Structure formats: structure tokens, C-alpha cells
Amino acid sequence: MKTSFLGKILFCSLIAFAFSTNTNAQFLKKLGKKAERAAERTIERRVEHETSKKTDQALDSILEPGSGGKKQPQQTPQSTGGNTNTQGGQPNGSPNSGSVSSSGQKSIQIYSKFDFVPGDKQLFFDDFANDFIGDFPARWNTNGSGEVVTIDESPQKWMELIPGYGIYYIPDVPQLPEEYTIEFDILTYGMDNKTSSTAGIGLYLSNDPNFKDGDYRASVWFPVGQYGAFDIRVQNHIKGEGRTINNGIRADIRKAVLNQPHISIAVNKARFRVWVNEKKYVDIPRMIPENRLTSVKFHVNNLKDGKEKIFITNLKVAEGGVDLRRKLISEGKISTNGILFDAGSANIKPESMGIIRQIYQVLQQDGSINLKIVGHTDSDGSDENNMSLSKKRAASVKNALVSIYGVDSNRLTVDGKGESEPVADNNSPDGKAQNRRVEFIKQ
Incomplete structure (x- = not known):
């Protein structure tokens, strides 16, 4: 299965080869940003000069369908590398500047009012450092499909979540305490104004230890579509009462979706809060079924097969998050x-x-x-x-x-x-x- 990022443009020396065979996914995975930029410059020159009909046809097959011959803007995947003396996984700029870095990540000056406090007793952490490329992560389970990949030449590893009906969960977290936090990084690829309004990634907290919904649960759904500002959806379910919360919270996270957002979630007894980067979008005082939830699960859906991709890394579950x-x-x-x-x-x-x-x-x-x-x-x-x-x-x-x-x-x-x-x-x-x-x- 091809899981690498399919660069919208190939290095010009590979264009002729692209006419006759499918490019190996692992090879594309190793194409660095330097080659990608060189390819962009080559394609721009060829589009401008329109040197031949054959070249134009080749370019049209590489560019986004329906783009009118113009390449749609897409964030080049970034990764901070796999050094094990690191936590989290987002690139960022100077730690003491108030500006936005070249990668688009805001600096700590912008985050100076960020009020999320992660738990101080770690229950689970996985950056897939011990997993082999192409394997499903050893510490997870699924009834769907997925695998560990790298982006460009960085050793930082990500898990691709394949859209469909698959559930991804962590068997190593057998019980969630009253107060805990969940953090992870998301990477998206191929999202544009044709991405479905229902495309996205959901996090589910449940009392079921496997793949079922569970009698007690709570969830948050992050949209990834770009043609509109779609709601972040929150739901819960309590046995005997049904859904007491089922709502769309107005949000515009389109830019964040394209720039490796860091997701922070805090559960304090019944209270449920969610941050995307430094901004808090969800704060519901009575949403979580207390002392009932045991499992952390993920699900993605409504992505275009082979074009749109979602990855996660640096998942951390920690008890605490208190004052x-x-x-x-x-x-x-x-x-x-x-x-x-x-x-x-x-x-x-x-x-x-x-x-x-x-x-x-x-x-x-x-x-x-x-x-x-x-x-x-x-x-x-x-x-x-x-x-x-x-x-x-x-x-x-x-x-x-x-x-x-x-x-x-x-x-x-x-x-x-x-x-x-x-x-x-x-x-x-x-x-x-x-x-x-x-x-x-x-x-």
C-alpha cells in the first residue's frame, strides 16, 4: 500500500519515467524539500514557456485536477526529527520572539497566555520511535489499516490513519483517572477546497476496551476541509440517558489544519476542554461521564483515497493537569x-x-x-x-x-x-x- 506523501511535483529528471511506470512510494518518501523546491522551479519555467504539448500534458497530470494548470498551495510536510531528547513534534521559531516562524508555527510570545497545563504523571507516550517503517505500531490496535511512515528525510515518525470504518486505540491505557490530559500532533496532506465538509479526525473516550462505541463515551471531531469554516463537533452518551451533548462549536481551524496543529485536551472530572495550538475552542463543564471512561480511540473518515491523508504522532496521555x-x-x-x-x-x-x-x-x-x-x-x-x-x-x-x-x-x-x-x-x-x-x- 502506498503511504508516502505523493509530491505534487516530481523532480524534472523523473518526468519521462513517470509516463511509463508507477513511482515507488518509498522513493517518493525520501524526496527532500530541496528536491521538491527544485522541481517547483522547473515546473514553473515549463508552464511559463509551454515548450511542448507533451510537457504540458505531463505537467497537467502532476498538477491538481481542476486547478486550471496552476498548482494549488499546499504546506510542505515538516518534522523536527527523531532525537529522543525531545517532546512533542512541531517545528517552531526562536523561543523569545513574538513573530511567526518560517514554518508558520507561532512562537512562545504568542503562547504566553496559553492556559493549558498538561498532566504531570505520564500514563502513555508514543512517537513510534521503536516501530519499523511500514508496520502498524506495536503498542496500538486497530480493526482497520494504518502504518508508520516518515516524511521527507526526517527521522520523525508518524502513523497514517486510513479512512473508513477503522478504529485505532491504545490497549496500554486500561483506565483513565478523574483528571488527565491528552496531547498529540496532526499532519495533513492533500486538503483543499474540494475536501469534504465531513472529512476529519475524531478522538473518542469510551468505556469499551475494544472497537465498540461503549455505553458511556465522549468525543470531539476536528474538520479538515478548506472551502468553509466547519464546526468542531462534540458529543457524549450516557447509558439510560442517551446523548446529553451533541453540538457543533463554531470554529475556523483551516490554517491550523495545514500547519501541523498541536491538539491539547483536558478532562477534569466532568469538565471537557480542547485547544488547537494556543486557542481554546471547547470548554464544557458537564460533558464527561465521570469514573466511566477507560479507552482513548481515534477515527478518520471521508477522505479521498490516495489524495488526502491524515497522520498523528507524539501522543501523550498523562494524569493530572491540575493547578x-x-x-x-x-x-x-x-x-x-x-x-x-x-x-x-x-x-x-x-x-x-x-x-x-x-x-x-x-x-x-x-x-x-x-x-x-x-x-x-x-x-x-x-x-x-x-x-x-x-x-x-x-x-x-x-x-x-x-x-x-x-x-x-x-x-x-x-x-x-x-x-x-x-x-x-x-x-x-x-x-x-x-x-x-x-x-x-x-x-
Whole structure:
């Protein structure tokens, strides 16, 4: 099955070959952005000069049908790479600028009011790092079809969810607590103004451990069509009562859909909240059937076969998502793996600002509090590099508090422990994600 991104344009040296045979999917998967840009320039020149009828026909077969000979704009897939000392999976720009980066990802200045706080006790994490390309992920189950792929030349792995009636779920999360968060990244391809208004990806929380709906459930549906601003749909079902929530929430996430959106979901007992990137779209106080839900499931539907694709990665389920401010004040110390960094670097991912904002609020409320910020990594890489990286990440958190929120730098000290103080097994993605953490200690 072909699961690679079919580039809208092929490198010009392959055009003649394209007339006679189907291009191998794995080969296309490895076409880098450099080749893609070169191909775009080649096609533009050939369209402009219309050198021959045969060339024009070849180009027409490559360009989007119905485009009138003009290539429809499409986000080139991006990926931050597969370094294991990373959390999340979106490219972003300078951590202290207020501008939008070249990839379209907003910086932490924009996220400075983002109020999502991820859970601090990780229950499940999967970036498919241990899965082979072309296989279905080992830690998931499905009654449909899907496989792990890479995009361009990046080692970051994604799971393609094949449209239809298939359900994708995680057997390794046997019970969901009262309060938890779910995060993941979405990548789309081929979405345009002809994509169905009913095309999209849904997340379902259910009491059924397998493929059925369940007597108790709640769901959110993210549309991916581009010709209109389609609602985000929310539903629930309670045994004996039926659906108490079934509504479309007005939203326009079309741009986000094309730019690798980060999805954040918080469940606090009956309350259900959903963010797309930094914006909160759903906040329903009484939607979740409390103490009933056990499973996290995904489903995609109404995509055009072979043209439109949806991928996910970096799925994280974590218990908590509660107010860290009270814990820091009462206990004098908190540890969180919810502050995310770019692969192998100290650049803070923008979606981490909810936690940093809460730390700022503690410091703002009590001027006598000083904090020590301590970074930790997993065991991948050398001891020396991990020690250096952990200190740089702690310094980045301090810099965000100082430059974004105006905290006096004299109230903050930094340190790093590298991989020397693990709290979980470094031989699994879950364990590594737990070990990549930041501590705040009252001084």
C-alpha cells in the first residue's frame, strides 16, 4: 500500500519515467524539500514557456485536477526529527520572539497566555520511535489499516490513519483517572477546497476496551476541509440517558489544519476542554461521564483515497493537569515533563507556556519566593552532552520567565542533572519522556 506523501511535483529528471511506470512510494518518501523546491522551479519555467504539448500534458497530470494548470498551495510536510531528547513534534521559531516562524508555527510570545497545563504523571507516550517503517505500531490496535511512515528525510515518525470504518486505540491505557490530559500532533496532506465538509479526525473516550462505541463515551471531531469554516463537533452518551451533548462549536481551524496543529485536551472530572495550538475552542463543564471512561480511540473518515491523508504522532496521555501553583506553594517543589523542547536543543516549544505561566503567577503572588530551576534528560547521548543540554534547558525556562513575564532574574537560579537522576526506565518511550523533565524548587 502506498503511504508516502505523493509530491505534487516530481523532480524534472523523473518526468519521462513517470509516463511509463508507477513511482515507488518509498522513493517518493525520501524526496527532500530541496528536491521538491527544485522541481517547483522547473515546473514553473515549463508552464511559463509551454515548450511542448507533451510537457504540458505531463505537467497537467502532476498538477491538481481542476486547478486550471496552476498548482494549488499546499504546506510542505515538516518534522523536527527523531532525537529522543525531545517532546512533542512541531517545528517552531526562536523561543523569545513574538513573530511567526518560517514554518508558520507561532512562537512562545504568542503562547504566553496559553492556559493549558498538561498532566504531570505520564500514563502513555508514543512517537513510534521503536516501530519499523511500514508496520502498524506495536503498542496500538486497530480493526482497520494504518502504518508508520516518515516524511521527507526526517527521522520523525508518524502513523497514517486510513479512512473508513477503522478504529485505532491504545490497549496500554486500561483506565483513565478523574483528571488527565491528552496531547498529540496532526499532519495533513492533500486538503483543499474540494475536501469534504465531513472529512476529519475524531478522538473518542469510551468505556469499551475494544472497537465498540461503549455505553458511556465522549468525543470531539476536528474538520479538515478548506472551502468553509466547519464546526468542531462534540458529543457524549450516557447509558439510560442517551446523548446529553451533541453540538457543533463554531470554529475556523483551516490554517491550523495545514500547519501541523498541536491538539491539547483536558478532562477534569466532568469538565471537557480542547485547544488547537494556543486557542481554546471547547470548554464544557458537564460533558464527561465521570469514573466511566477507560479507552482513548481515534477515527478518520471521508477522505479521498490516495489524495488526502491524515497522520498523528507524539501522543501523550498523562494524569493530572491540575493547578501546579498550589502544589508548589504547599510542597515547595514540583517536577513536570510538560515543558517541551525542540529535538536536541533548549528551544522551548510554545505549547509549554501554560506551565511556565503558572510558575510566573506564583512568583508574582509572593515576592519572597525564589526558585531553583533544574533540568533533566533521558539517557540517550553522552553523559557530557546530556548534562550540558539539561543546564541549557533550565536556563531557557529562566529566560522565558524573565523576558516574557518580567520576573527579576535574581530570583531564579538554574542547574542541570543530565541523565543522572532518572525517575523511570530509559529503555522505553514512556520512561524516556518521564525522565525529560524540569523541576522547580523553592529557595
